[in-house]
Amino acid sequence: METSTINITDIICQAYHYIDPRLNSHGERVAYILMEMFKDKSQFSPQEKQNIFMLGLLHDIGAYKEAEIDSMLSFDQNDSLEHSVFGYLLFQTFSPLKEYANVILYHHHCNAQYYSVPISDYHRKLARILYLADRIDIFCQFNDSRHLLPFLEGYRDSIFASSDIQWFQNADNAYHILDALHSGSYRNELSEYMSTLTFTEAEIHDFLLLFIFAIDFRSEYSALHTAYAVQISQKLAKELHFSGTSCKIAELSTLLHNIGKISLPSFAKSSKDYDAYLKNIYSDSTQEITKKILTGNVPEPILETIHQSFFILDHWKQEKPLNFSPTPVAEVVALSCFLSNTLSLDSDLDMAHHESLLSFLHNKYRNCAMSDKILSSLERQYQQVIHEVKISCSSLSNTYKHMMNEYHSLNVVLLHYNQKYL
Numbered sequence: 156m157e158t159s160t161i162n163i164t165d166i167i168c169q170a171y172h173y174i175d176p177r178l179n180s181h182g183e184r185v186a187y188i189l190m191e192m193f194k195d196k197s198q199f200s201p202q203e204k205q206n207i208f209m210l211g212l213l214h215d216i217g218a219y220k221e222a223e224i225d226s227m228l229s230f231d232q233n234d235s236l237e238h239s240v241f242g243y244l245l246f247q248t249f250s251p252l253k254e255y256a257n258v259i260l261y262h263h264h265c266n267a268q269y270y271s272v273p274i275s276d277y278h279r280k281l282a283r284i285l286y287l288a289d290r291i292d293i294f295c296q297f298n299d300s301r302h303l304l305p306f307l308e309g310y311r312d313s314i315f316a317s318s319d320i321q322w323f324q325n326a327d328n329a330y331h332i333l334d335a336l337h338s339g340s341y342r343n344e345l346s347e348y349m350s351t352l353t354f355t356e357a358e359i360h361d362f363l364l365l366f367i368f369a370i371d372f373r374s375e376y377s378a379l380h381t382a383y384a385v386q387i388s389q390k391l392a393k394e395l396h397f398s399g400t401s402c403k404i405a406e407l408s409t410l411l412h413n414i415g416k417i418s419l420p421s422f423a424k425s426s427k428d429y430d431a432y433l434k435n436i437y438s439d440s441t442q443e444i445t446k447k448i449l450t451g452n453v454p455e456p457i458l459e460t461i462h463q464s465f466f467i468l469d470h471w472k473q474e475k476p477l478n479f480s481p482t483p484v485a486e487v488v489a490l491s492c493f494l495s496n497t498l499s500l501d502s503d504l505d506m507a508h509h510e511s512l513l514s515f516l517h518n519k520y521r522n523c524a525m526s527d528k529i530l531s532s533l534e535r536q537y538q539q540v541i542h543e544v545k546i547s548c549s550s551l552s553n554t555y556k557h558m559m560n561e562y563h564s565l566n567v568v569l570l571h572y573n574q575k576y577l
């Protein structure tokens with residue numbers, strides 16, 4: 156089971172279909188515009204073009220908070236700093252394209268003086284082109300594309316460089332970018348291009364983490380959910396002496412098990428909200444979206460494992476006997492998700508909880524007529540597993556806290572600025 160069999164770009168494109176309808180597929184359209192603009196630029200290597208394509212696809216990775224989507228769609232020049240900063244922090248921490256994080260930071264014509272980091276002329280130019288592609292797509296989503304050029308003209312030499320507008324016009328004349336966006340035929344060209352991209356195993360893994368953490372980081376309650384679950388599944392798989400392939404299936408299934416939650420509104424200001432959110436995560440409709448995003452993009456055993464693990468969780472919830480024997484891998488994934496949710500709700504889980512949690516699980520196993528072999532093995536190692544998971548996730552937890560501190564202090568700066576000048 157190689158990570159390279161995972162189609163990372165299509166997973167991202169598919170997932171984008173389920174976020175806020177106003178942003179539906181925005182990332183892939185921006186990536187497409189960039190792909191066409193850079194197509195015949197021989198001074199850029201194929202690898203460079205691929206990196207720029209990925210920047211287009213992921214440029215709004217910091218925008219899964221609702222307020223951000225409102226501001227991103229505006230043409231106010233004071234707009235969108237928060238999602239640029241959040242995206243920059245995510246990119247810099249998790250992405251395999253860390254050195255491009257500053258392009259994400261400056262991808263709007265925003266007040267970057269509030270959060271300035273060094274940027275080379277080359278990256279500043281990329282940020283400018285990215286912003287042009289972004290505005291072209293947003294404009295064409297809400298207006299007749301015949302009015303695009305007069306609109307761009309209005310910003311010539313203020314927001315957009317003359318040469319960049321010309322560059323886009325030339326590319327549009329050559330490749331009919333706007334027509335392809337309008338008709339939807341751009342998707343075929345996009346798929347064709349995406350099938351030529353090459354990623355290392357580590358790059359695919361890091362892009363997946365970036366994408367999943369961008370979703371989880373929408374709330375402090377869900378921030379560590381996937382990270383905890385993955386760590387627990389790895390520890391249990393090792394404990395149970397799974398084969399290398401089974402370990403990988405357990406890890407990837409846990410990592411991807413509820414990618415469909417991208418479709419849920421960002422939420423959770425309290426643990427009560429998180430409880431309601433958990434119910435939605437495990438609802439049939441969210442599971443269905445997870446399946447649609449992953450089908451054809453991950454090996455079949457991963458889909459099957461996710462499916463079985465949700466089935467187990469559902470039977471635990473309803474306390475009805477399982478009518479099939481789940482694979483040990485699926486059982487490990489279900490246990491990992493369950494324990495991770497418990498950890499997310501109570502970060503100071505200790506011995507007192509240990510007893511009641513395990514008797515709760517034993518009860519579920521009994522009522523669902525499941526063999527408790529794996530559960531018993533977990534029971535023996537429970538404290539050790541949870542202890543190691545917490546240590547493994549502590550640096551991620553610190554990263555999350557750092558990102559939120561940066562994000563909040565930026566909001567305070569902006570609030571003062573707005574009170575003073577607006």
Ligand SMILES: [Fe+2]
Pocket residue numbers: 214215227235238262263289
């Ligand atoms: Fe943006």
Ligand SMILES: [Fe+2]
Pocket residue numbers: 181185214215227289
């Ligand atoms: Fe955008």
